[in-house]
Amino acid sequence: MSASSLFIGLMSGTSLDGVDGVLAHIDAGDIRTLGAAYLPFSDGLRADLMALQQPGENEIHREALAANALALRYAQCVGDLLVSTGRTAADIRAIGAHGQTIRHRPELGYTRQTGNPALLAELAGIDVVADFRSRDIAGGGQGAPLVPAFHQAVFSDPGECRVVANIGGISNISVLDPKGPVTGFDTGPGNLLMDGWIARHLGNAYDAAGAWAASGQEIPALLQRLCEEPYLGLPPPKSTGRDLFHLEWLDARLAGLSAARPEDVQATLAAFTALTLARDIAHHAASAKRVFVCGGGACNTHLMQRLQQRLHECGQTATVQSTDALGVSPNHVEGLAFAWLAYRQVNRLPGNLASVTGAAGARVLGALYPA
């Protein structure tokens, strides 16, 4: 196996839980996971990154310090991957490091993923590719979602229309229809409102298997208010994040419903994630027979059941499975995608799909920080 075919992908997404790392063998015809690692953020780093999601005092300085701390965490994840796979830094062609999104404003022409890739290159002794989204935005695109191109490369089938649904902090879908160009967009919240709500009421980081949501009853009036969010009715291309969806957004819609039991609100948030996904799948992928879920939401049994139920209510007969059914663990998909995007960058191949992001054309994504 050639050393130049080994790539590491590092993803820390909108859930702000930690970093997912994947070490993979990638060349033109072969994309294979060789190892994976997950490192949670310390409470301090998580709090610092969370605070940077909103404008605040002295944020340039705070961002620089958080970027350094994140680079250290990324480097630890790389170290864990090398040890667990028996590789050394010299074996790895490049790292694709997503960084942490702290602002995403494509309508204003910018997005920011913090993380100090220069420090990561220094610490890891491996070429680092970072800042994957800016070039797509410079080309008039949304800069997100980027994973549909990767989903096409690994999950598409010439004989079947498939949907890949990533349920992370935010949810996004890829429609892989052999009869047309790949499409995809962010559908709205994934887990981030449920995470925030259970943290506020029970102090848990997330609702394990959706058990708390399953103990509650959906509140139709609240669900309707949540569904009135204008973003949901916008046509693609579109992308979103914590800039729009956060607990204050939820609080504004809870006004006048203060008697609602917390578990009923959680049930409604799960219903909201499932319903928005189901509506978009039914509308944009009517002929899909299977929906493959990745991201942490695949571990939420209650949410997966609600998604299946809502799809049927929307007249969609597709069955819901995790990407395990296609041979890739749902927890590895995004890390593997950023390893693949690094492979594309060092080979000067485009990483975006204009049909998804709305960019003027195909672009080589990311900036290279040599080891």
Ligand SMILES: Nc1ncnc2c1ncn2[C@@H]1O[C@H](COP(=O)(O)OP(=O)(O)OP(=O)(O)O)[C@@H](O)[C@H]1O
């Ligand atoms: N066992 C579980 N039960 C329920 N939910 C889970 C479980 N494990 C993980 N999750 C959910 O998945 C989330 C993490 O998912 P993931 O790592 O895919 O998000 P992310 O990559 O940060 O987000 P994004 O894709 O939006 O960038 C957790 O915050 C939690 O809500």
Ligand SMILES: CC(=O)N[C@H]1[C@@H]2OC[C@@H](O2)[C@@H](O)[C@@H]1O[C@H](C)C(=O)O
């Ligand atoms: C700006 C940003 O970080 N967007 C993320 C986020 O998390 C999920 C969804 O919103 C998606 O658009 C994107 O991440 C994945 C990896 C993507 O670009 O495809």
